[in-house]
Amino acid sequence: MIPDHIVISKIENNLSEIIKSGNYSKVAFLLDKNTFNHCFTKLSNHINFNYEKIIIDEGEENKNLETSKKVWEKLIDFKFDRKSILINLGGGVICDLGGFVASTFMRGIHFINIPTTLLSQVDASVGGKLGIDHKNLKNIIGIFKEPNKVIIDTDFLNTLPERELKSGYAEVIKHCLIRDKSMFDQIQNKLWKDSDWDYIINHSIKIKSDVVKKDSKENGLRKILNFGHTIGHAIETTYLNKSNKFYHGEAIAIGMICESYISNHFNKLRNDDLEKITQYINSVFNLSKVKFFDEIIKNAYFDKKNLSQNIRTCILNDIGNCEYDIEIKESIIIESLDYYNLKCNG
Numbered sequence: 234m235i236p237d238h239i240v241i242s243k244i245e246n247n248l249s250e251i252i253k254s255g256n257y258s259k260v261a262f263l264l265d266k267n268t269f270n271h272c273f274t275k276l277s278n279h280i281n282f283n284y285e286k287i288i289i290d291e292g293e294e295n296k297n298l299e300t301s302k303k304v305w306e307k308l309i310d311f312k313f314d315r316k317s318i319l320i321n322l323g324g325g326v327i328c329d330l331g332g333f334v335a336s337t338f339m340r341g342i343h344f345i346n347i348p349t350t351l352l353s354q355v356d357a358s359v360g361g362k363l364g365i366d367h368k369n370l371k372n373i374i375g376i377f378k379e380p381n382k383v384i385i386d387t388d389f390l391n392t393l394p395e396r397e398l399k400s401g402y403a404e405v406i407k408h409c410l411i412r413d414k415s416m417f418d419q420i421q422n423k424l425w426k427d428s429d430w431d432y433i434i435n436h437s438i439k440i441k442s443d444v445v446k447k448d449s450k451e452n453g454l455r456k457i458l459n460f461g462h463t464i465g466h467a468i469e470t471t472y473l474n475k476s477n478k479f480y481h482g483e484a485i486a487i488g489m490i491c492e493s494y495i496s497n498h499f500n501k502l503r504n505d506d507l508e509k510i511t512q513y514i515n516s517v518f519n520l521s522k523v524k525f526f527d528e529i530i531k532n533a534y535f536d537k538k539n540l541s542q543n544i545r546t547c548i549l550n551d552i553g554n555c556e557y558d559i560e561i562k563e564s565i566i567i568e569s570l571d572y573y574n575l576k577c578n579g
């Protein structure tokens with residue numbers, strides 16, 4: 234079951250109804266330039282209520298206090314009150330920032346998230362994490378709060394650049410690897426691009442929400458959602474100041490191969506399963522070798538999820554069965570990066 238406040242359906246079937254029944258004093262949309270150009274027209278044809286628009290620049294670099302301030306000030310200009318609602322139409326940046334702004338404006342007004350990237354539909358839409366970046370630290374200021382509604386319309390994916398779509402697909406693979414072996418077998422039978430997105434997204438949301446329900450504040454089980462992220466995030470950070478950046482999902486794809494290697498090293502994941510995971514991820518992503526191992530290690534230590542001095546990660550006992558908080562040494566990370574470089578196509 235997916236949570237009641239999340240619906241996967243055509244936007245035209247839902248939005249006007251929700252706004253009308255909520256009897257809101259004011260309505261505003263938060264968009265970035267791309268979602269204004271690509272997504273807003275699909276929606277505006279079906280709107281039969283009055284609204285304002287706030288359009289911000291796209292990209293992670295705008296998920297900050299400065300932009301939040303601009304949005305708060307717009308809400309004041311629009312004379313928003315406690316009975317007003319903000320509708321966030323965009324990827325994870327818009328949904329995280331818009332949700333944060335709405336939840337802090339007048340101590341919290343209603344907001345709806347309409348995620349328009351695959352990543353935000355399968356990941357950011359679930360779990361109530363909202364926030365912004367500050368001083369180069371990702372999501373360092375934020376809160377937990379569920380949106381009043383999340384509406385997922387997979388038609389929005391039609392305009393998403395393929396590299397963004399594929400990046401979101403890494404989280405789909407992750408959800409299968411940590412919780413559902415048979416789904417991992419299923420997705421291998423089809424070209425990833427030909428996926429039935431409604432079906433795939435429904436599956437990912439079920440997995441993530443089931444995990445989040447058991448551990449909403451990430452004291453334990455929720456950490457399995459970070460599979461592939463200890464090494465993946467360190468790779469992503471390392472390449473931020475290089476000429477060839479990795480998208481989040483691309484770095485996580487490499488991280489999942491490395492962390493599967495480590496799982497096998499600990500005699501948990503079987504050899505044939507490691508091979509299967511490596512081959513599948515490489516076939517989808519087709520990425521190049523990684524360099525800068527020292528920097529990657531340094532960044533793995535700085536991961537804010539590492540409470541102790543040591544590096545901790547998730548490992549797979551089997552496909553579909555994941556453990557968290559496993560301490561690992563630098564040397565095994567290096568070995569896993571060597572393994573990835575040996576196996577990758579680039």
Ligand SMILES: NC(=O)c1ccc[n+]([C@@H]2O[C@H](COP(=O)([O-])OP(=O)(O)OC[C@H]3O[C@@H](n4cnc5c(N)ncnc54)[C@H](O)[C@@H]3O)[C@@H](O)[C@H]2O)c1
Pocket residue numbers: 265266267268271272291292293296323324325326327329349350351352353356357358359360361362363371372389390391392393394397
């Ligand atoms: N809250 C959570 O639990 C959670 C989970 C995962 C990630 N996140 C956050 O999500 C963010 C990343 O999300 P993202 O990958 O969606 O990034 P994003 O919001 O930056 O979107 C990626 C790009 O696609 C464009 N775009 C969005 N929808 C489009 C569409 N339908 N057609 C054409 N272009 C479109 C955007 O303008 C942007 O340029 C990060 O800030 C991350 O921290 C949050």
Ligand SMILES: [Zn+2]
Pocket residue numbers: 404462481485
């Ligand atoms: Zn991720």
